[in-house]
Amino acid sequence: xxxxxxxxxxxxxxxxxxxxxxxxxxxxxxxxxxxxxxxxxxxxxxxxxxxxxxxxxxxxxxxxxxxxxxxxxxxxxxxxxxxxxxxxxxxxxxxxxxxxxxxxxxxxxxxxxxxxxxxxxxxxxxxxxxxxxxxxxxxxxxxxxxxxxxxxxxxxxxxxxxxxxxxxxxxxxxxxxxxxxxxxxxxxxxxxxxxxxxxxxxxxxxxxxxxxxxxxxxxxxxxxxxxxxxxxxxxxxxxxxxxxxxxxxxxxxxxxxxxxxxxxxxxxxxxxxxxxxxxxxxxxxxxxxxxxxxxxxxxxxxxxxxxxxxxxxxxxxx
Amino acid sequence: xxxxxxxxxxxxxxxxxxxxxxxxxxxxxxxxxxxxxxxxxxxxxxxxxxxxxxxxxxxxxxxxxxxxxxxxxxxxxxxxxxxxxxxxxxxxxxxxxxxxxxxxxxxxxxxxxxxxxxxxxxxxxxxxxxxxxxxxxxxxxxxxxxxxxxxxxxxxxxxxxxxxxxxxxxxxxxxxxxxxxxxxxxxxxxxxxxxxxxxxxxxxxxxxxxxxxxxxxxxxxxxxxxxxxxxxxxxxxxxxxxxxxxxxxxxxxxxxxxxxxxxxxxxxxxxxxxxxxxxxxxxxxxxxxxx
Numbered sequence: 259x260x261x262x263x264x265x266x267x268x269x270x271x272x273x274x275x276x277x278x279x280x281x282x283x284x285x286x287x288x289x290x291x292x293x294x295x296x297x298x299x300x301x302x303x304x305x306x307x308x309x310x311x312x313x314x315x316x317x318x319x320x321x322x323x324x325x326x327x328x329x330x331x332x333x334x335x336x337x338x339x340x341x342x343x344x345x346x347x348x349x350x351x352x353x354x355x356x357x358x359x360x361x362x363x364x365x366x367x368x369x370x371x372x373x374x375x376x377x378x379x380x381x382x383x384x385x386x387x388x389x390x391x392x393x394x395x396x397x398x399x400x401x402x403x404x405x406x407x408x409x410x411x412x413x414x415x416x417x418x419x420x421x422x423x424x425x426x427x428x429x430x431x432x433x434x435x436x437x438x439x440x441x442x443x444x445x446x447x448x449x450x451x452x453x454x455x456x457x458x459x460x461x462x463x464x465x466x467x468x469x470x471x472x473x474x475x476x477x478x479x480x481x482x483x484x485x486x487x488x489x490x491x492x493x494x495x496x497x498x499x500x501x502x503x504x505x506x507x508x509x510x511x512x513x514x515x516x517x518x519x520x521x522x523x524x525x526x527x528x529x530x531x532x533x534x535x536x537x538x539x540x541x542x543x544x545x546x547x548x549x550x551x552x553x554x555x556x557x558x559x560x561x562x563x564x565x566x567x568x569x570x571x572x573x574x575x576x
Numbered sequence: 577x578x579x580x581x582x583x584x585x586x587x588x589x590x591x592x593x594x595x596x597x598x599x600x601x602x603x604x605x606x607x608x609x610x611x612x613x614x615x616x617x618x619x620x621x622x623x624x625x626x627x628x629x630x631x632x633x634x635x636x637x638x639x640x641x642x643x644x645x646x647x648x649x650x651x652x653x654x655x656x657x658x659x660x661x662x663x664x665x666x667x668x669x670x671x672x673x674x675x676x677x678x679x680x681x682x683x684x685x686x687x688x689x690x691x692x693x694x695x696x697x698x699x700x701x702x703x704x705x706x707x708x709x710x711x712x713x714x715x716x717x718x719x720x721x722x723x724x725x726x727x728x729x730x731x732x733x734x735x736x737x738x739x740x741x742x743x744x745x746x747x748x749x750x751x752x753x754x755x756x757x758x759x760x761x762x763x764x765x766x767x768x769x770x771x772x773x774x775x776x777x778x779x780x781x782x783x784x785x786x787x788x789x790x791x792x793x794x795x796x797x798x799x800x801x802x803x804x805x806x807x808x809x810x811x812x813x814x815x816x817x818x819x820x821x822x823x824x825x826x827x828x829x830x831x832x833x834x835x836x837x838x839x840x841x842x843x844x845x846x847x848x849x850x851x852x853x854x855x856x857x858x859x860x861x862x863x864x865x866x867x
Contacts, residue, residue, distance in 0.1 A: 360611075
């Protein structure tokens with residue numbers, strides 16, 4: 259390596275051809291593994307034209323699957339949202355024994371295989387399960403019916419919002435809330451006017467991810483669904499049934515709806531991320547005339563900015 | 577499996593000062609609700625699995641978890657997951673490196689696209705990959721004349737798991753790579769190191785914990801993966817049947833005891849992996865804090 263000319267440049271980056279090669283390799287890999295499958299969904303879906311595509315989506319079973327998927331997400335996401343806010347509030351704002359253990363427990367559903375997640379609900383509510391006889395007596399169906407699907411979905415999406423909010427609220431500290439309390443705000447007012455505006459991007463982000471998983475969950479739902487067409491089939495299960503019946507085009511047509519959901523999720527997520535980063539940058543540039551606000555955002559610029567961008571940015575849905 | 581956020585979040589601000597009681601309300605309410613909801617949704621159902629397993633006799637349990645077909649499924653599940661996670665480490669590092677260090681048109685789109693495997697429902701990923709790699713697919717048609725079959729083979733399982741695990745390594749390595757100090761690299765260059773030596777001796781040790789965490793997360797996710805794999809695997813007993821599928825198979829035959837036994841083995845392995853990942857994250861945080 260020559261040390262004459264532009265040594266500084268040479269010292270901290272690679273030769274242009276290496277840069278070019280690495281970029282090409284990385285983009286080539288992404289094109290092969292990410293873009294190609296996504297493109298394949300739409301190409302296969304439209305293989306025999308728009309007419310058959312729309313027909314596959316208008317079919318009664320497909321419409322029922324869409325309704326069930328929307329219903330499932332509409333129940334599971336708000337439940338986990340309330341839980342996520344409550345868990346983040348007690349974990350981020352208070353000190354108590356067993357806190358890190360509780361945080362690990364909240365993560366647990368991420369590490370359980372979806373199939374096992376479905377199975378545990380069969381063991382509790384199934385005919386031979388703990389509550390099976392009692393439920394049969396009272397003619398309540400949970401497993402192989404809609405409630406089981408909702409429960410399994412709640413389980414697999416359980417940590418999403420909490421996991422998003424806990425690091426965010428921990429990084430923000432509780433100075434602003436304490437100030438609000440001292441000024442006479444009630445607990446609810448404090449949450450509504452102080453905490454919520456601070457965590458709104460993290461909250462939206464968590465909801466988006468939670469929703470994507472809730473609508474797309476396959477393994478856990480497959481175990482508890484019973485696969486009754488038009489009744490207990492969510493969209494992903496409907497895709498499977500069509501695919502296994504060699505109705506490839508219809509399967510891909512329904513799958514394309516889910517692929518659109520994924521694209522919308524990525525777009526909203528990226529937009530939220532950018533908005534949030536811009537706000538953090540603006541907050542960091544504020545003159546320190548508002549000590550309380552400045553404190554939580556500028557006091558530890560690295561920690562504050564980093565935590566949120568990490569939480570928002572590099573967050574896995576798993 | 578995505579504790580990436582906690583993993584990489586720098587240490588939180590010190591909590592309330594000792595002795596100073598928090599003035600904020602709602603502790604009892606939120607903690608109580610959290611514990612109640614956690615118990616109802618997660619802990620009680622999971623304990624059902626544990627109790628059901630304990631109710632099995634030892635020979636019954638052992639027969640279920642060690643039959644040749646189940647053993648073959650462990651080999652496939654863990655072998656394929658390990659291979660896929662290894663591939664993820666290499667490609668994930670490459671993608672993270674390019675996204676952090678280089679400028680190119682479309683970089684933001686590429687960055688957003690990394691999360692696609694998280695957002696795309698697994699069943700959709702499964703049928704899409706199968707369509708591409710089947711004998712008449714976009715890629716399969718070029719491989720088949722050379723006698724290479726990926727779809728409906730164990731190789732297909734690996735491909736699906738590479739797809740699923742792709743974001744983990746990228747998203748754990750990326751923030752660490754952003755935080756590495758350029759000054760260290762400059763110092764290394766001043767001391768006469770070439771670029772490769774600088775990478776291997778200066779940058780790599782700094783990102784190694786993150787790489788390992790990403791590997792463990794991708795591996796843990798791959799072990800439990802079901803939706804994307806079953807379409808591409810072909811699901812032949814002894815050859816391309818993954819362990820989650822064994823559980824489903826036993827359930828469909830109303831063999832609840834057998835399904836529970838195999839599931840408890842998987843659950844145990846998940847717990848071990850969760851502990852390993854937590855340990856790795858603590859190590860990584862300490863490394864990052866210490867530098």
